[in-house]
Amino acid sequence: MAQPIMLPRNETGIETVTGILKQRFGDRVQTGASVREQHGHTTTWIDNQSPDAVVFPESTDEVAEIVRICAEYKVPVIPFGTGTSLEGHVNAPAGGISVDLMRMNRILAVHAEDLDCVVQPGVTREDLNTHLRDQGLFFPIDPGANASLGGMAATRASGTNAVRYGTMKDNILGLEVVMADGQVIRTAQRARKTSAGYDLTRLMIGAEGTLGIITEITLRLQGIPEAISSARCSFPSVDAACQAVIATIQFGIPMARIELLDEMSVKAANDYSGLELPETPLLLLEFHGSENGVVEQADSFGEIAADFGGTGFAATTTTEERNKLWKARHDMYWASLQLRPGASGISTDVCVPISRLAECVTAAQDKARELGLIAPIVGHVGDGNFHSLPLIDMSDADEVARAGEFVGWLNDLAISMEGTCTGEHGIGQGKKPYLEQELGAATRYMAAIKAALDPDNIMNPGKILPG
Amino acid sequence: MAQPIMLPRNETGIETVTGILKQRFGDRVQTGASVREQHGHTTTWIDNQSPDAVVFPESTDEVAEIVRICAEYKVPVIPFGTGTSLEGHVNAPAGGISVDLMRMNRILAVHAEDLDCVVQPGVTREDLNTHLRDQGLFFPIDPGANASLGGMAATRASGTNAVRYGTMKDNILGLEVVMADGQVIRTAQRARKTSAGYDLTRLMIGAEGTLGIITEITLRLQGIPEAISSARCSFPSVDAACQAVIATIQFGIPMARIELLDEMSVKAANDYSGLELPETPLLLLEFHGSENGVVEQADSFGEIAADFGGTGFAATTTTEERNKLWKARHDMYWASLQLRPGASGISTDVCVPISRLAECVTAAQDKARELGLIAPIVGHVGDGNFHSLPLIDMSDADEVARAGEFVGWLNDLAISMEGTCTGEHGIGQGKKPYLEQELGAATRYMAAIKAALDPDNIMNPGKILPG
Numbered sequence: 057m058a059q060p061i062m063l064p065r066n067e068t069g070i071e072t073v074t075g076i077l078k079q080r081f082g083d084r085v086q087t088g089a090s091v092r093e094q095h096g097h098t099t100t101w102i103d104n105q106s107p108d109a110v111v112f113p114e115s116t117d118e119v120a121e122i123v124r125i126c127a128e129y130k131v132p133v134i135p136f137g138t139g140t141s142l143e144g145h146v147n148a149p150a151g152g153i154s155v156d157l158m159r160m161n162r163i164l165a166v167h168a169e170d171l172d173c174v175v176q177p178g179v180t181r182e183d184l185n186t187h188l189r190d191q192g193l194f195f196p197i198d199p200g201a202n203a204s205l206g207g208m209a210a211t212r213a214s215g216t217n218a219v220r221y222g223t224m225k226d227n228i229l230g231l232e233v234v235m236a237d238g239q240v241i242r243t244a245q246r247a248r249k250t251s252a253g254y255d256l257t258r259l260m261i262g263a264e265g266t267l268g269i270i271t272e273i274t275l276r277l278q279g280i281p282e283a284i285s286s287a288r289c290s291f292p293s294v295d296a297a298c299q300a301v302i303a304t305i306q307f308g309i310p311m312a313r314i315e316l317l318d319e320m321s322v323k324a325a326n327d328y329s330g331l332e333l334p335e336t337p338l339l340l341l342e343f344h345g346s347e348n349g350v351v352e353q354a355d356s357f358g359e360i361a362a363d364f365g366g367t368g369f370a371a372t373t374t375t376e377e378r379n380k381l382w383k384a385r386h387d388m389y390w391a392s393l394q395l396r397p398g399a400s401g402i403s404t405d406v407c408v409p410i411s412r413l414a415e416c417v418t419a420a421q422d423k424a425r426e427l428g429l430i431a432p433i434v435g436h437v438g439d440g441n442f443h444s445l446p447l448i449d450m451s452d453a454d455e456v457a458r459a460g461e462f463v464g465w466l467n468d469l470a471i472s473m474e475g476t477c478t479g480e481h482g483i484g485q486g487k488k489p490y491l492e493q494e495l496g497a498a499t500r501y502m503a504a505i506k507a508a509l510d511p512d513n514i515m516n517p518g519k520i521l522p523g
Numbered sequence: 524m525a526q527p528i529m530l531p532r533n534e535t536g537i538e539t540v541t542g543i544l545k546q547r548f549g550d551r552v553q554t555g556a557s558v559r560e561q562h563g564h565t566t567t568w569i570d571n572q573s574p575d576a577v578v579f580p581e582s583t584d585e586v587a588e589i590v591r592i593c594a595e596y597k598v599p600v601i602p603f604g605t606g607t608s609l610e611g612h613v614n615a616p617a618g619g620i621s622v623d624l625m626r627m628n629r630i631l632a633v634h635a636e637d638l639d640c641v642v643q644p645g646v647t648r649e650d651l652n653t654h655l656r657d658q659g660l661f662f663p664i665d666p667g668a669n670a671s672l673g674g675m676a677a678t679r680a681s682g683t684n685a686v687r688y689g690t691m692k693d694n695i696l697g698l699e700v701v702m703a704d705g706q707v708i709r710t711a712q713r714a715r716k717t718s719a720g721y722d723l724t725r726l727m728i729g730a731e732g733t734l735g736i737i738t739e740i741t742l743r744l745q746g747i748p749e750a751i752s753s754a755r756c757s758f759p760s761v762d763a764a765c766q767a768v769i770a771t772i773q774f775g776i777p778m779a780r781i782e783l784l785d786e787m788s789v790k791a792a793n794d795y796s797g798l799e800l801p802e803t804p805l806l807l808l809e810f811h812g813s814e815n816g817v818v819e820q821a822d823s824f825g826e827i828a829a830d831f832g833g834t835g836f837a838a839t840t841t842t843e844e845r846n847k848l849w850k851a852r853h854d855m856y857w858a859s860l861q862l863r864p865g866a867s868g869i870s871t872d873v874c875v876p877i878s879r880l881a882e883c884v885t886a887a888q889d890k891a892r893e894l895g896l897i898a899p900i901v902g903h904v905g906d907g908n909f910h911s912l913p914l915i916d917m918s919d920a921d922e923v924a925r926a927g928e929f930v931g932w933l934n935d936l937a938i939s940m941e942g943t944c945t946g947e948h949g950i951g952q953g954k955k956p957y958l959e960q961e962l963g964a965a966t967r968y969m970a971a972i973k974a975a976l977d978p979d980n981i982m983n984p985g986k987i988l989p990g
Contacts, residue, residue: 169769169878170907192773212718223716225725226693241965246941247874248906249690251679251729251949253958253987254969258692258725262718279775302636306659308746310777345816346823352813407714411636439715440637474713482718491720498708501976502721508975509968520720 060102060485063150063518069129070151074109076125077153084112095136095154097147101402101450101459102486105147107134107154114159116232116240116271123269124238126153130512135265137177137207142403143484145211145264149518155269157206163187164272171277172229172246177206177270184275193277196221199480200386206270211482212262216385219305219438220312220344221278223480225261232272233260236510246274259505264482265516267509281344284312285354286378287371288341289361290334294318294421297337298414300364301437305410307360309353311438313342315385318421320432321392328391329384334368339437340385342378343371385434392432392445399430399447404463404486406470407441407479416473420444420466427458441479468493483520491520527569527952530617530985536596537618541576543592544620551579562603562621564614568869568917568926569953572614574601574621581626583699583707583738590736591705593620597979602732604644604674609870610951612678612731616985622736624673630654631739638744639696639713644673644737651742660744663688666947667853673737678949679729683852686772686905687779687811688745690947692728699739700727703977713741726972731949732983734976748811751779752821753845754838755808756828757801761785761888764804765881767831768904772877774827776820778905780809782852785888787899788859795858796851801835806904807852809845810838852901859899859912866897866914871930871953873937874908874946883940887911887933894925908946935960950987958987 077085086092092106113119126133132152139146148154161178168191175184182202184195199208199215207213209231214223221227230244233256243256260267291297297316304311317325317338325331339361343353354371361369372378384391393401408416417433424431424446435442444466446459467477467490477483477490492499503521506513544552553559559573580586593600599619606613615621628645635658642651649669651662666675666682674680676698681690688694697711700723710723727734758764764783771778784792784805792798806828810820821838828836839845851858860868875883884900891898891913902909911933913926934944934957944950944957959966970988973980980990 167876167878168773170876171772172876212722214716214718218716222693223718225722226689235968239964239967241968242962243965245938245943245961246876247908247937247943247946248877249681249685249874249908249946250943251681251690251945251947252943252954252961253729253950253966254734254972255679255692255722255725255729256965256968258722259972262720262722267721279773281775305638306635306746308748346819348819349816352815356813407716409634409637409639409713410715411634441714441716470714471712476712476714476717476719478718479714479716480718483720487719494712494719495709497706498710498723499720500706501702501708501723504975505721505726505972508971 060105060144060147060149061518065151066130069131070108073126073129073131073153077109077111077122081111086110095139095146095156097144099140100142101400102144102147105149107148108151110154110156112156112159116234119155119234119269119271120238120240122153122155123234123236126514127237127512130514132514132517133269134516135210135269137204138180138201140201140203141207141211141484142481143486145482145484145519147485158204160271166191168193172274173277174272174274175205176272177204179205181205181208188277192280194280195275196278197224197227205273205275209261209270209273210263210265214480216313216315216436218436219314220310225258227276228257228261229274229276231257231260231270233268233270235268236515262482264484264519266506266519267515283345283347283350283373284378285343285350285371285373286341286381287354287357287369288381289339289366289369291337291339292365294337294417295414296364297339298437300339300361300366302410303360304357305438307356309356311341312344313340314438315340316435316437316442318417318433320395321388321434324391324395324432325384325388328394329387331384340381388434393447395432396430396447400450401445401447402459402463403443403445404466405441405443405479405481406466406475406477407439408470408473408475410440412473412475413437413440416469417442419469423465424462427462429458429462431462439479440475485519488520488522527572527611527614527616528985532618533597536598537575540593540596540598540620544576544578544589548578553577562606562613562623564611566607567609568867569611569614572616574615575618577621577623579623579626583701586622586736586738587701587705587707589620589622590701590703593981594704594979597981599981599984600736601983602677602736604671605647605668607668607670608674608678608951609948610953612949612951612986614952625671627738633658635660639741640744641739641741642672643739644671646672648672648675655744659747661747662742663745664691664694672740672742676728676737676740677730677732681947683780683782683903685903686781687777692725694743695724695728696741696743698724698727698737700735700737702735703982729949731951731986733973733986734982750812750814750817750840751845752810752817752838752840753808753848754821754824754836755848756806756833756836758804758806759832761804761884762881763831764806765904767806767828767833769877770827771824772905774823776823778808779811780807781905782807783902783904783909785884785900787862788855788901791858791862791899792851792855795861796854798851807848855901856912860914862899863897863914867917868912868914869926869930870910870912871933872908872910872946872948873933873942873944874906875937875940875942877907879940879942880904880907883936884909886936890932891929894929896925896929898929906946907942952986955987955989
């Protein structure tokens with residue numbers, strides 16, 4: 057296990073605050089070991105660093121009250137949603153109070169005419185889409201996990217259909233945020249665009265709770281397309297698949313999803329999901345549009361794919377076949393784990409300009425082999441973003457070290473290709489060493505903003521920035 | 524004329540810095556009255572506040588050097604592009620140095636496979652699109668004026684096709700910025716998405732030069748659509764036109780442009796551009812897609828429009844007719860001025876949730892009438908954004924006062940409708956009184972960021988925030 061840095065603990069403050077919170081919130085403050093551990097980081101190889109207490113607020117006012125109490129005694133505050141983040145975002149390296157926002161799970165308003173809605177941070181994306189379905193609307197961002205919308209905002213999540221609909225930064229109109237001093241602010245009005253002052257909305261999106269706690273989110277919605285069709289196509293090489301993607305995007309086909317599975321991932325999907333696909337690189341695609349439009353899009357893609365050696369192209373508009381394909385894609389994490397039962401999967405992501413994607417993916421495959429690692433790859437290739445999942449025996453220190461070497465090497469490579477060390481997982485604790493390497497002096501100004509908005513460093517300390 | 528606030532001048536510093544810059548840059552520092560006045564604010568009713576000198580750097584290093592010199596003596600630095608901003612952004616209320624970036628006008632790279640390019644801030648959007656045309660690419664943001672891309676980034680510009688392609692915030696991958704201490708930073712790598720740290724890119728976009736000077740911009744590009752078609756349609760009322768827009772967007776028709784002209788604007792366009800349109804509210808539309816796709820989109824819109832009483836619907840794919848229609852739209856400012864020859868046009872903009880748009884536009888028409896003002900309206904209605912252009916005899920103090928009352932009233936109304944006092948013109952000097960009214964305590968944190976990144980308040984002082 058990777059041991060994240062511990063930070064100095066304010067023992068007296070933590071004890072005092074825990075006492076005050078217990079008095080104020082009663083049973084809604086919990087200090088049992090298992091609850092605390094569940095609210096530390098549990099989903100990857102980063103060691104768990106549990107908070108000292110977990111509090112379950114039910115309103116913005118309560119969140120503000122908690123933050124004010126913590127601010128008075130300079131005690132860390134760590135916002136928590138579904139705990140599905142991957143880079144140690146919810147760990148408590150200096151201890152402190154985990155603020156579990158999952159009881160704030162109301163959909164406050166749906167404005168169908170405006171194609172927006174207002175939700176509390178504990179609403180999950182699946183809950184929201186279930187609620188919206190009858191109105192012919194949906195919220196497009198899909199990071200795989202049924203994450204909370206507050207967590208998705210805080211980590212600037214994206215996923216399979218960002219190629220068409222963008223990331224969280226593109227789909228939020230405004231936020232309500234509790235700042236480090238307990239003040240509640242709104243970052244923007246509900247208009248679809250604004251040029252009124254600094255873009256605090258985008259500053260808070262992806263700040264991973266280090267600048268404030270998001271307590272309300274105004275989301276852009278989309279109309280459910282008249283027609284949806286899916287397709288798959290096998291390619292002789294990763295390079296051929298990527299070239300087909302580049303041509304598709306240049307041609308202006310408005311792809312809703314375009315996902316790459318490498319050879320090893322296809323094998324995993326075949327075994328786990330009972331598919332019978334050729335075990336060569338595969339693209340999974342989705343088209344949104346009118347009835348005629350999706351047929352036209354699929355036909356155009358099919359022609360492009362053929363130019364790059366694509367075979368077995370098959371499009372479908374039946375919901376059943378479509379769901380089967382995408383369920384297989386969404387199950388890739390579990391499918392991949394079955395390639396090596398008992399191993400732990402270390403999910404890492406990078407994102408590069410799409411012209412460099414084939415080279416980056418192929419190099420990652422070669423490097424993993426060289427290091428003796430099993431590391432299947434899946435990618436949101438329309439964005440140049442991909443995930444590698446080294447499957448590691450955590451009891452083998454040498455193998456763990458080789459996995460660490462692989463992740464570091466991959467980050468270096470992506471950065472050298474004008475890419476980023478993280479396309480959608482965030483910095484958290486795991487990618488902190490790479491942020492300055494990637495952005496240099498810019499990180500100094502990030503630190504200046506952090507110091508200005510949270511002078512006592514109580515908001516999710518030890519994440520993103522040094523210290 | 525509206526008299527913006529003057530700020531205290533650092534006379535000694537200004538004199539010293541001007542001397543140093545003259546020694547360093549020779550003829551590229553100018554202090555003549557007419558050059559200085561051209562670099563103050565000239566396009567609206569806000570009084571000109573000229574800088575003390577104008578310097579014409581030719582590289583990022585030179586910009587950094589200028590900022591370092593100004594920082595040492597605590598002298599204001601005001602970045603300048605084409606000077607087409609509308610809210611006093613380039614005025615010099617405390618004097619200081621205008622940095623004219625128009626000699627930094629090189630297109631540094633076009634990455635066709637990645638659909639991005641890297642430009643210096645003095646490249647105009649028309650120059651860029653001329654350069655890109657042979658490669659089948661274009662940059663979609665069109666604020667009307669042939670503005671510089673640096674200025675468009677700094678003011679978070681948008682315009683007629685934001686409904687499809689978003690605003691500047693959605694179309695920039697990363698920036699190079701000279702910070703207030705002269706340090707040059709890059710805000711992001713060239714990947715299409717990132718979750719690496721705070722979104723300094725979006726923080727700088729729309730900061731109006733108050734946090735740094737943008738010296739390089741990495742822009743997202745689009746493939747030129749296979750087919751483009753335009754259409755127009757008259758409606759019995761603003762409300763009917765807006766209802767048709769709402770239905771169109773809900774239906775998922777991917778409109779590239781959807782513009783409203785009110786009765787008065789149609790009359791102006793008829794007179795100025797030799798059109799013969801019925802003088803009732805009009806929508807101008809543009810569809811981008813495949814050959815079949817644009818026909819389908821136009822047909823679908825035509826059916827929706829008919830449901831809301833639309834008449835005279837006519838679509839065209841011929842370039843000539845399309846250009847005539849959009850030229851008339853782009854000439855609206857000049858056309859409107861002809862409604863009252865000799866008057867000055869005061870362009871103001873607000874943006875509201877689209878469900879409130881008809882009510883807001885209609886109320887604005889009524890209010891203008893009540894105040895005895897001639898104020899045609901045009902709007903980017905797909906975004907809920909519209910412009911009113913009171914035509915004012917600037918020598919009539921009472922009329923100027925009534926125009927001021929109108930602008931204030933309209934901002935209040937938009938804010939009360941969950942909208943913003945500025946959808947795309949920015950805050951500058953003109954909208955400063957409304958920012959706190961709109962965003963309340965959030966402005967305190969904007970001020971904290973400003974103080975952290977520019978502690979001596981030398982970067983375009985007196986804009987956006989109080990003081």
